[in-house]
Amino acid sequence: MKKYVLPIIGLLLFTLCSCCSEPKVVNGKDGVNGVNGEDGKDGVTSTLIFFGNITNEEAKEMIATSSKRVYEVRIENTTKLTEVDFSKLEEVNLIKIQGNQALENVKFSKLNTIFYENSIWKNPKLKKVEFTELVTTYGESFLISENPELQEVVIPKLESADNTFTISKNDKLRIFGLPKLKIKKNTIQFAENPELAKVDLAGLTEINALSFAENPKLENVNLSSLEKITGRLVFSKNSKITTIELPKLTTSEGGLKFMENQELTKIDLPKLSVLKLKSNMGGYYAQAISIDDNPKLISVNLNELTESDKIRMNGNIMLKEISMPKLTTSGELTFQNNNDLTTINLPELVELAIPRGGRYPSLKTRSNSKLTNLNLGKLKTFGNLEFSEKRNNILAPSMEKFLKHCSEDIEVTGKKIKIQLAVQPSGVARGYIDELNSKGNQVTWQ
Numbered sequence: 001m002k003k004y005v006l007p008i009i010g011l012l013l014f015t016l017c018s019c020c021s022e023p024k025v026v027n028g029k030d031g032v033n034g035v036n037g038e039d040g041k042d043g044v045t046s047t048l049i050f051f052g053n054i055t056n057e058e059a060k061e062m063i064a065t066s067s068k069r070v071y072e073v074r075i076e077n078t079t080k081l082t083e084v085d086f087s088k089l090e091e092v093n094l095i096k097i098q099g100n101q102a103l104e105n106v107k108f109s110k111l112n113t114i115f116y117e118n119s120i121w122k123n124p125k126l127k128k129v130e131f132t133e134l135v136t137t138y139g140e141s142f143l144i145s146e147n148p149e150l151q152e153v154v155i156p157k158l159e160s161a162d163n164t165f166t167i168s169k170n171d172k173l174r175i176f177g178l179p180k181l182k183i184k185k186n187t188i189q190f191a192e193n194p195e196l197a198k199v200d201l202a203g204l205t206e207i208n209a210l211s212f213a214e215n216p217k218l219e220n221v222n223l224s225s226l227e228k229i230t231g232r233l234v235f236s237k238n239s240k241i242t243t244i245e246l247p248k249l250t251t252s253e254g255g256l257k258f259m260e261n262q263e264l265t266k267i268d269l270p271k272l273s274v275l276k277l278k279s280n281m282g283g284y285y286a287q288a289i290s291i292d293d294n295p296k297l298i299s300v301n302l303n304e305l306t307e308s309d310k311i312r313m314n315g316n317i318m319l320k321e322i323s324m325p326k327l328t329t330s331g332e333l334t335f336q337n338n339n340d341l342t343t344i345n346l347p348e349l350v351e352l353a354i355p356r357g358g359r360y361p362s363l364k365t366r367s368n369s370k371l372t373n374l375n376l377g378k379l380k381t382f383g384n385l386e387f388s389e390k391r392n393n394i395l396a397p398s399m400e401k402f403l404k405h406c407s408e409d410i411e412v413t414g415k416k417i418k419i420q421l422a423v424q425p426s427g428v429a430r431g432y433i434d435e436l437n438s439k440g441n442q443v444t445w446q
Helices: 056-064 396-409 427-437
Strands: 013-017 045-052 069-078 083-085 091-098 105-108 113-121 128-131 141-145 152-154 164-168 175-177 183-191 198-200 206-213 220-222 233-236 243-245 256-259 266-268 289-292 299-301 311-314 321-323 333-336 343-345 363-366 373-375 385-388 416-420 442-445
Touching: 045 056, 056 083, 373 396, 396 416, 396 427, 427 442
Parallel strands: 013 045, 045 069, 069 091, 083 105, 091 113, 105 128, 113 141, 141 164, 152 175, 164 183, 175 198, 183 206, 198 220, 206 233, 233 256, 243 266, 256 289, 266 299, 289 311, 311 333, 321 343, 333 363, 343 373, 363 385, 385 416, 416 442
Antiparallel strands: none
């Protein structure tokens, strides 16, 4: 038995509640069947199961005789039950609330600890769930999914949670809040909640992984205290969010992904300094940060980033500048199909990762037709480079400056540097190319 499972003390009472069942109570002696020895009933009722045609009154009678500590609560496939208030319950191992045709309101007014699992799933009329005193959850999962009438879930006092939270496919859910949660050792996922507009995680300082995907009305996510992510952070296909701000985030070990957020204009990571992936995070193709296909994105703040694994920014058609002024060491860089991009500014970059076998370039730009300024002024260590800008006729001066840097300022040998522009190199640029090729490099300008 898992260490979180509550011990069952003394005589167990297994109680099944239905429309035709009566509450069953074992009157044990004080301090024998009782946890605290108060009345001989504490700790007696080990399981509460409500099903079938149970009524509100029958459920209320059953709860009145139950204990503060219960092994499990199940409300499954009821047809008449509309509301239930677990007014005495303080600790529970497992909660399952699913398939209840008429259930509208569930309240856990004193519950402070869930030891293993919570599942609230497929309740067609459920409008409200209250965990007013819940402070701690352990175990595997905390699921709230496919409750089409559920509109708001706020767990105001939850501070610690070990399990994976999944909030998904709740058609009318507008607000979800865990404002006091500080450290989350596992994952929180918000997916396919068509009306979800606000998520409050204002107290969260550290989390393993966090994901917001396909929430088309999501506009406000409060992550104002988040400092560290040990897993992955994802914002994907949230069509109304305009700004993503992580004002205190300094470290990410699992990667950041911002993809296909149709109204997103700003990503603000003002204190992020290190983006290094853990060895078990995604293999060769994993990106430390990927910012892809956000059609209205115009601003990315990575001003404090000094060290990173792979970085990719593709398909952000309104983004004009990519600037990482303090970045010194990076994995492979990829910048493609950013139609309005004019500037890539990496003035302190010294080292780019060299992919094994030389199959992939250390730096690749492609189809950025307005790219004018490319600042790689301190780059010394790198693998192959590829600048595929066939429709670009304004990048040539920056390319010439970079070739000068490679031929005069540093020792470059054995590299492939592929340049494709809409204009041919100047005579000066050709001289730099010849000099580099004389040292065993393969530099081409087409």
